[in-house]
Amino acid sequence: MPFYNGKDISEEKLISAYLNSYVNANDRIISILGDAPLIEDQNSTVNDFGNFILPIGNHETFICSDFGTKKVTNVAFFVNKDLAVFHQSKKYVICKDKAHLEQIIDVYDTLTADGNLNQIMDHIFKFT
Numbered sequence: 001m002p003f004y005n006g007k008d009i010s011e012e013k014l015i016s017a018y019l020n021s022y023v024n025a026n027d028r029i030i031s032i033l034g035d036a037p038l039i040e041d042q043n044s045t046v047n048d049f050g051n052f053i054l055p056i057g058n059h060e061t062f063i064c065s066d067f068g069t070k071k072v073t074n075v076a077f078f079v080n081k082d083l084a085v086f087h088q089s090k091k092y093v094i095c096k097d098k099a100h101l102e103q104i105i106d107v108y109d110t111l112t113a114d115g116n117l118n119q120i121m122d123h124i125f126k127f128t
Helices: 011-018 075-088 098-113 118-127
Strands: 020-025 052-055 060-062
Touching: 011 098, 052 075, 060 075, 075 118
Parallel strands: none
Antiparallel strands: 020 060, 052 060
16 A cells, blocks of 8 residues: 555554445446545544545445445435545546536535535545
């Protein structure tokens, strides 16, 4: 795991991450992708990593989460995922549906104006 800079991660933590990982696919959902796609649980650290979300395509998302049942059924997850991708992106986001991207931007602007950007990350893992 090169992105953890040689940290001493126990075999138990790696097995736990493996057992909590799955790919969620939903052909009815349109997603955005960005240049900083890894969404990590705010409570995770380099030494105690665990919950993260990695969008891997328009319809697929790799999820490592100890919160749920390895299936996403709440549409709020997908909205929060897209908001998190948009929020974390440094320069680029892409989406095959312009209207969907515009909706995400509008919601993001509303959250920003209301001072509620923290809500994106506060709730995203509750839906996994």
